[in-house]
Amino acid sequence: MKSATRTVASLTLVLRIAYFGPEGTFTEQAARALAPGEDLTPYETVRLALQAVRDGAADAACVPIENSVEGVVPATLDGLSDGDPLVATAETILPIHFSVLKRPGSGEIRTVASHPHALAQVREWLETNLPDATPVASSSTAAAAVGVVEGDFDAAVSAPVAIEHYPLEELATGVADVRDAQTRFLMVRRPGELPAPTGADRTSIVAAAVNRTGTLSDLLVELAGRGINLTRIDARPTRNNFGEYRFFIDFEGHVAEPRIIDAMTALRRRCHLRFLGSHPRADGVAATIEEGAGNQDFLDAQAWVDAVLKGEGA
Numbered sequence: 593m594k595s596a597t598r599t600v601a602s603l604t605l606v607l608r609i610a611y612f613g614p615e616g617t618f619t620e621q622a623a624r625a626l627a628p629g630e631d632l633t634p635y636e637t638v639r640l641a642l643q644a645v646r647d648g649a650a651d652a653a654c655v656p657i658e659n660s661v662e663g664v665v666p667a668t669l670d671g672l673s674d675g676d677p678l679v680a681t682a683e684t685i686l687p688i689h690f691s692v693l694k695r696p697g698s699g700e701i702r703t704v705a706s707h708p709h710a711l712a713q714v715r716e717w718l719e720t721n722l723p724d725a726t727p728v729a730s731s732s733t734a735a736a737a738v739g740v741v742e743g744d745f746d747a748a749v750s751a752p753v754a755i756e757h758y759p760l761e762e763l764a765t766g767v768a769d770v771r772d773a774q775t776r777f778l779m780v781r782r783p784g785e786l787p788a789p790t791g792a793d794r795t796s797i798v799a800a801a802v803n804r805t806g807t808l809s810d811l812l813v814e815l816a817g818r819g820i821n822l823t824r825i826d827a828r829p830t831r832n833n834f835g836e837y838r839f840f841i842d843f844e845g846h847v848a849e850p851r852i853i854d855a856m857t858a859l860r861r862r863c864h865l866r867f868l869g870s871h872p873r874a875d876g877v878a879a880t881i882e883e884g885a886g887n888q889d890f891l892d893a894q895a896w897v898d899a900v901l902k903g904e905g906a
């Protein structure tokens with residue numbers, strides 16, 4: 593019998609991406625930039641988007657992590673520090689300016705809603721242009737737009753793309769107190785294969801600090817002593833004991849580098865660590881490596897110790 597030849601059509605796996613929604617958030621824009629052509633699903637909160645990955649309902653989640661005006665997004669730090677570990681495998685940075693949306697034909701603006709980070713970035717504009725409107729926090733910029741459609745609010749400070757999703761009109765566009773504001777977004781997934789080192793990477797960790805004085809400085813010394821530059825450090829309450837904090841630390845480098853391996857083992861000996869990922873920096877900034885603190889220096893030092901142990905050197 594003629595041997596049957598079977599061809600398997602190339603199966604292109606479409607990734608399921610959860611993102612902080614609803615539709616029309618800046619995070620949706622970031623998800624489309626990081627995962628073009630994948631299957632995107634909005635979730636009302638950062639925590640629910642992360643939980644979708646933990647539950648296996650999504651392969652990855654796109655969430656906001658920090659903003660150049662208002663700092664970190666606490667819900668993201670808290671959502672990554674507890675529960676099954678998730679690691680960042682990619683990031684993107686978006687320039688942020690807002691549209692103020694209202695219902696067509698509506699009258700006086702008495703309330704204006706948005707994500708707290710958005711309200712903080714347009715505070716001066718609101719005071720100048722909508723002085724009689726009361727700012728109201730909503731779960732996201734797009735949730736604010738939904739609230740305007742539903743009559744809960746009179747206006748929303750939203751992402752420019754929100755106008756494509758909701759039957760509203762633009763009261764103002766290009767609104768931002770700080771002209772070059774930016775927000776960084778992460779794509780996170782369950783631990784697995786790491787992105788390859790690029791020389792321009794970021795590694796993130798959460799250090800669950802013990803309540804001993806000097807804990808933070810002990811951690812920072814392990815990095816500074818190896819010439820590793822921090823790019824961010826934030827403290828968040830553990831919510832267990834008053835005054836007890838976790839430290840979220842980002843630094844230049846990739847966990848696969850010998851110099852970073854040396855630092856991470858030292859950090860892990862000092863306190864409980866959670867690895868939050870090593871991935872390329874969206875800004876492409878290469879790591880600054882001090883004289884004597886490069887990967888080859890660490891490899892050479894290890895080779896010397898190996899020779900000593902074999903009685904082949906001293």
Ligand SMILES: O=C(O)C(=O)Cc1ccccc1
Pocket residue numbers: 612616617618619620656659688707709710731732733734751775
């Ligand atoms: O609510 C959104 O649209 C988000 O994606 C979070 C956010 C809020 C404000 C600035 C940047 C991102």
